[in-house]
Amino acid sequence: MRQQDASVASARATLAEAEAALNRSRELQAKGYLSQASLDTSLARQQTAAAQLAAAQASRGETAARLAQTAIRAPVSGLIIRRSVTKGQIVSTGAEVFRIVRDSRLELDAEIPETDLLLIKPGMPARIVSDKVGETSGTVRIVTPEVNGSTRLGLARIALSGMGGFRPGMFARAVIQAGDQPSLTIPSASVLYRENRPGVFVIDAKNQVHFRRITILATTADRIAASGLTAGEKVVVEGAGFLGEGDAVRIGTATPTISAATKSAR
Numbered sequence: 001m002r003q004q005d006a007s008v009a010s011a012r013a014t015l016a017e018a019e020a021a022l023n024r025s026r027e028l029q030a031k032g033y034l035s036q037a038s039l040d041t042s043l044a045r046q047q048t049a050a051a052q053l054a055a056a057q058a059s060r061g062e063t064a065a066r067l068a069q070t071a072i073r074a075p076v077s078g079l080i081i082r083r084s085v086t087k088g089q090i091v092s093t094g095a096e097v098f099r100i101v102r103d104s105r106l107e108l109d110a111e112i113p114e115t116d117l118l119l120i121k122p123g124m125p126a127r128i129v130s131d132k133v134g135e136t137s138g139t140v141r142i143v144t145p146e147v148n149g150s151t152r153l154g155l156a157r158i159a160l161s162g163m164g165g166f167r168p169g170m171f172a173r174a175v176i177q178a179g180d181q182p183s184l185t186i187p188s189a190s191v192l193y194r195e196n197r198p199g200v201f202v203i204d205a206k207n208q209v210h211f212r213r214i215t216i217l218a219t220t221a222d223r224i225a226a227s228g229l230t231a232g233e234k235v236v237v238e239g240a241g242f243l244g245e246g247d248a249v250r251i252g253t254a255t256p257t258i259s260a261a262t263k264s265a266r
Contacts (some may be wrong), residue, residue, distance in 0.1 A: 001060075001063060001064070001067060002171070004056070004059060004060040004063045005060065005061070006062075007056040007059065007078070008053070008056045008057055008060050010054045010056075011049070011053035011055075011056040011057075012053055013073050014049045014052060014053075015046070015049035015050055015052070018042075018045045018046040018048070018049040018050075019046050019049075021042050021045065021046070022042045022043055022045070022046045023106070024042075025038060025039045025042035025043075026039065026042075026050070027229050028237035029033050039079045042233075043093060046135045048183065072097060072098070074098070074214055076100065077091055078100040078101045078105075079100065079101045079163075080098050080099070080100055081099050081100070081101055081167075081168045081169075082098065082099035083097070083098055084096045084098065084099070085097050090217055090254055097215065101163075101168060105159065105160070105163075105214055106159075106160045106163055106166055106168065107157050107158060107159050107160065108128055108138065108140065108157070108158040108160065108174055109155055109156075109157060110126075110155070110156045110157070110158055110174040110176070111151075111153040111154070111155060112143075112153060112155065113152065113153060113154075113155045113180045113219075114152045114153065114154055114216075115152040115216040115217065115218060115219055115224075116217070116218055117143065117147065117156075117220065118215070118217060119178045119217060120143050120156050120176055120178060121140065121143065121178075122140050122141060122142055122143060123139060123140060124139070124176055124177060124178060124179075124231055125137065125138075125139060125140075125177045126138045126139065126140060126158045126174050126175060126176045126177065127174065127175045127177075128158065128160060128166070128172050128173070128174050129172060129173045129175070130165075130166065130172040130173075132165070132170070133164065133165030133166055133170070134164070134165065136160055136161060136162055136164050136166065137160075138157055138158040138159055138160045138161055138174070139158065139159050139161070140157070140159075140176060141157045141158065141159045142156070142157045143155075143156045143157075144156070144157070156174075156176070158174055158176075183217050183218070183223065183226070183227070184226060184227070184229050184230075184231055185223045185224060186200060186223070186224055186226060186229070186235055187222060187224075187235075187237050188219065188222050189220075189222075189237050189238070189240075190222060190235045190236060190237045190240060191214070191224055191226075192211075192240055192241060193217070194211070197206060197213055198213070198214055198215075198216055198226075199211050199212055199213045199214055199233045200212060200214060200229070200236070201235060201236040201240050201243055202229070202233050202234070202235055203233075203234040203235065203236065203251065205250060206248075207248055207250065207251065208246050208247065208248050208249075209236055209243050209245070209246070209247050209248075209249055210245060210246070212228060212229070212248045213228060213251075214226040214227065214228035214229060215227045215228055236249065
């Protein structure tokens with residue numbers, strides 16, 4: 001940049017000298033002591049010096065613009081959590097240089113079992129707990145629509161109310177206050193999986209069984225909250241895995257029935 005400044009200063013001085021020479025030539029030509037050809041030469045030198053000054057200023061402007069591009073300015077304020085380059089490294093256009101937590105905002109990617117995912121809604125309050133830094137509060141921002149095919153887990157993004165001692169990359173647990181959800185519950189032993197989907201055998205008025213798909217909403221040690229059934233319907237609990245569609249069964253006195261209940265979702 002200093003070299004460019006020197007070039008501009010030199011061109012400006014040359015232009016000043018050429019203008020002074022042109023003014024003298026005009027005075028002498030007016031008195032008849034200088035020919036028109038000599039005056040034209042002085043004018044050409046002045047115009048050449050002006051062009052050289054403009055070129056030097058343009059070159060300096062280009063260098064200043066390039067120099068300004070070497071300054072990295074964050075688009076928002078926040079906390080730098082990752083540096084992807086080292087000093088002296090040449091980076092390409094669009095390459096990541098730093099990663100910033102905008103306005104120091106953090107989110108927890110909470111993995112939710114698919115059986116509980118339908119109970120989680122955006123805006124629900126949550127409590128985030130870490131064995132190392134304590135706990136803080138948060139709010140469910142979004143529930144992703146996909147479930148991992150291998151783990152059968154969905155994802156809920158919880159926005160933390162404040163960073164506190166939490167840092168990106170840490171592990172934490174979340175307790176989401178989903179509230180009480182009315183649902184039907186059935187014994188866990190009655191649920192079968194066919195084609196990786198849950199269902200139960202429902203007993204009709206002729207004591208014949210029919211397999212029906214259900215959606216699991218929540219689970220406990222021995223009960224499952226599910227949709228797809230009607231209160232009062234009877235389901236097969238023992239030996240369901242040995243039955244086929246339309247088989248006749250005999251109802252024992254200890255067979256439990258579906259009951260309406262209020263399940264506190266987790």
